[in-house]
Amino acid sequence: MKTRGLYFSSYVLWLIFFVLAPVALILYQSFIGINGHFTIDNYENFFKVSAYLQMTFNSVLYAALITLITLLVSYPTAYFLTKTKYKQLWLMLVILPTWINILLKAYAFIGIFSQSGPANNFLEWIGLGSHQLLFTNASFMLVAAYIQLPFMILPIFNAIDDLDESLINVSHDLGANGFQTFWNVTFPLTLNGIKSGVQVVFIPSLSLFMLTRLIGGNKVITLGTAIEENFLVTQDWGMGSTIGVILIVTMILIMFLTGEKKRRRR
Amino acid sequence: MVESIITFRNVTKKYKDTVILENINFELKKGRFYTLLGPSGCGKTTTLSLIAGFTDESSGDILMNGQKINHIPANKRKINTVFQDYALFPHLNVFDNIAFGLKIKKKSKNEINEKVTEALKMVRLPGFGDREISEMSGGQKQRVAIARALVNEPEVLLLDEPLSALDMKLRKEMQYELRELQKRLGITFIFVTHDQEEALAMSDEIFVMNHGEIIQRGTPTAIYDEPLNKFVADFIGESNIIEGTMIADGKVKFVGKTFECVDGGMNANELIEVVLRPEDIEVTESQKGKVVGTVISQLFRGVHYEIVCTDIDGNEWKIRSTKKVEVGASVGLNFEPEAIHIMRANESEAEFYQRLEKYQGS
Numbered sequence: 001m002k003t004r005g006l007y008f009s010s011y012v013l014w015l016i017f018f019v020l021a022p023v024a025l026i027l028y029q030s031f032i033g034i035n036g037h038f039t040i041d042n043y044e045n046f047f048k049v050s051a052y053l054q055m056t057f058n059s060v061l062y063a064a065l066i067t068l069i070t071l072l073v074s075y076p077t078a079y080f081l082t083k084t085k086y087k088q089l090w091l092m093l094v095i096l097p098t099w100i101n102i103l104l105k106a107y108a109f110i111g112i113f114s115q116s117g118p119a120n121n122f123l124e125w126i127g128l129g130s131h132q133l134l135f136t137n138a139s140f141m142l143v144a145a146y147i148q149l150p151f152m153i154l155p156i157f158n159a160i161d162d163l164d165e166s167l168i169n170v171s172h173d174l175g176a177n178g179f180q181t182f183w184n185v186t187f188p189l190t191l192n193g194i195k196s197g198v199q200v201v202f203i204p205s206l207s208l209f210m211l212t213r214l215i216g217g218n219k220v221i222t223l224g225t226a227i228e229e230n231f232l233v234t235q236d237w238g239m240g241s242t243i244g245v246i247l248i249v250t251m252i253l254i255m256f257l258t259g260e261k262k263r264r265r266r
Numbered sequence: 267m268v269e270s271i272i273t274f275r276n277v278t279k280k281y282k283d284t285v286i287l288e289n290i291n292f293e294l295k296k297g298r299f300y301t302l303l304g305p306s307g308c309g310k311t312t313t314l315s316l317i318a319g320f321t322d323e324s325s326g327d328i329l330m331n332g333q334k335i336n337h338i339p340a341n342k343r344k345i346n347t348v349f350q351d352y353a354l355f356p357h358l359n360v361f362d363n364i365a366f367g368l369k370i371k372k373k374s375k376n377e378i379n380e381k382v383t384e385a386l387k388m389v390r391l392p393g394f395g396d397r398e399i400s401e402m403s404g405g406q407k408q409r410v411a412i413a414r415a416l417v418n419e420p421e422v423l424l425l426d427e428p429l430s431a432l433d434m435k436l437r438k439e440m441q442y443e444l445r446e447l448q449k450r451l452g453i454t455f456i457f458v459t460h461d462q463e464e465a466l467a468m469s470d471e472i473f474v475m476n477h478g479e480i481i482q483r484g485t486p487t488a489i490y491d492e493p494l495n496k497f498v499a500d501f502i503g504e505s506n507i508i509e510g511t512m513i514a515d516g517k518v519k520f521v522g523k524t525f526e527c528v529d530g531g532m533n534a535n536e537l538i539e540v541v542l543r544p545e546d547i548e549v550t551e552s553q554k555g556k557v558v559g560t561v562i563s564q565l566f567r568g569v570h571y572e573i574v575c576t577d578i579d580g581n582e583w584k585i586r587s588t589k590k591v592e593v594g595a596s597v598g599l600n601f602e603p604e605a606i607h608i609m610r611a612n613e614s615e616a617e618f619y620q621r622l623e624k625y626q627g628s
């Protein structure tokens with residue numbers, strides 16, 4: 001009982017110092033103007049200046065594209081992984097890259113996509129000639145999708161793996177072929193796995209800033225980039241915090257939208 | 267001559283190296299009610315899976331209407347299944363569960379509505395279409411599963427212990443209704459159960475299974491009256507199994523006495539086992555009985571009393587009687603020659619029926 005209380009209080013402390021306090025500070029900062037007084041100018045600015053709205057739009061658009069690419073790759077991958085003989089081992093191999101620091105992976109891709117890197121060598125070898133690959137939107141999305149892949153595969157894999165085998169049998173029994181079974185049974189019953197995957201991929205993708213610079217060459221300015229700029233370059237902490245708050249609200253909104261809902265009744 | 271619908275020819279099923287079903291042979295006729303009866307793990311569900319096409323046989327042939335169907339996938343077989351664990355789709359409500367097969371077959375909306383409503387009525391769940399599966403009780407779920415299968419009008423319906431979750435009263439009612447339904451629709455039913463009473467009450471023919479083999483097949487009365495061996499005798503209802511000796515045809519000796527019986531065709535003085543059904547034994551006054559025993563317990567079972575007696579040699583006798591006796595009283599036990607069933611050790615099903623026919627036919 002005593003040790004449980006100890007664990008619990010340390011968890012509460014952790015929550016207060018590393019989650020609640022920072023959020024409260026950001027919220028407080030977002031109402032502080034450049035001159036140090038309490039104001040709602042920052043929020044007014046955000047919704048008036050078209051650059052910020054453009055950034056918000058870009059963030060959502062690119063996060064959505066990255067999520068879509070990840071999903072399109074992950075679902076079939078997860079599906080076939082569940083059918084393999086040593087599925088846990090294969091899953092482990094898929095998850096392994098998440099242990100590598102994101103910066104290391106980003107630098108690895110800089111190497112691969114550079115003018116004389118393996119990607120361009122390959123293009124030349126098949127006769128397409130070398131191209132500018134790095135610092136393009138396409139490469140940014142590709143690398144972001146690559147990094148997010150395991151987080152999408154895992155929940156979908158679990159959902160498909162948990163699917164009751166006899167439901168598939170019933171579907172065949174009732175005359176459905178492979179595709180009909182997938183569309184009417186497997187897909188709807190693994191929708192929750194997809195939702196969790198979308199959550200864990202879409203939300204962090206909103207605030208990517210390292211990759212937008214290192215791989216995307218800052219062609220796309222997302223909210224994440226804007227926060228970094230405001231804090232580290234222009235030192236306008238108030239504005240940076242405001243964007244942060246808006247990002248947090250967006251995330252909560254998306255979590256709410258993709259979260260488990262009670263099934264509608266007819 | 268009724269046409270056969272499902273035939274198994276030397277069908278064996280293995281998982282890795284474990285043999286689950288060993289060399290199964292049978293021929294099922296159209297429009298009859300068959301029951302696979304056997305203890306847990308004997309291979310009943312596996313047999314159904316082979317018929318439905320969910321698993322492939324390791325060797326042998328499965329035929330439907332005379333055509334080999336080994337390689338025909340489950341969705342192309344005109345067979346539907348009621349699963350042991352219901353297997354209802356949790357993301358669909360009752361109506362959509364039942365309509366699943368019809369929607370796959372692209373039936374019109376009107377036809378689907380009509381058939382589902384009718385099916386719901388048939389399983390006595392009218393008006394339950396809008397319910398979610400999670401809002402249904404175990405028994406209701408099972409009836410939805412039955413409706414979902416029947417609405418497709420299959421040629422063969424497989425039922426894997428469909429009544430096991432129901433309470434006694436509903437279970438009895440559903441047994442009656444299923445049997446009526448089967449007769450009315452003329453569909454071949456293959457019903458799985460490990461409840462011998464259920465099997466006896468419903469079937470045209472019973473297949474008693476154990477350890478992946480069919481031990482004995484026959485009509486309920488044949489199996490009940492002439493169990494092939496101790497396993498069948500024990501499994502099909504309670505019985506007194508007593509060791510004895512066959513003196514000659516029609517004469518058997520057990521509990522130290524010689525009795526008249528209607529069995530024969532065995533070697534003289536062959537050691538055999540005698541089966542006496544508890545309800546075939548009559549309790550009388552002690553001087554009128556073939557055997558005299560002392561009542562050691564009596565249990566009221568509603569319709570009858572379950573009485574246990576011991577005779578002078580210490581043999582236990584289970585008796586089912588509508589008459590009440592006194593515990594500790596001395597009573598006489600009487601039974602007809604027809605009530606004595608003889609079982610030989612290690613006799614195969616074929617040998618058993620051959621001997622029966624030969625002796626009784628002569």
Ligand SMILES: Nc1ncnc2c1ncn2[C@@H]1O[C@H](COP(=O)(O)OP(=O)(O)OP(=O)(O)O)[C@@H](O)[C@H]1O
Nearest residue numbers: 281286304305306307308309310311312313350460
């Ligand atoms: N997929 C499988 N892999 C390996 N063994 C299996 C598999 N499915 C079933 N078995 C084995 O086959 C045997 C028969 O199983 P089956 O499900 O047919 O039994 P059952 O007669 O239906 O039993 P119950 O009355 O408990 O439902 C069991 O010993 C079981 O462990």
Ligand SMILES: [Mg+2]
Nearest residue numbers: 310311350426
């Ligand atoms: Mg079973």
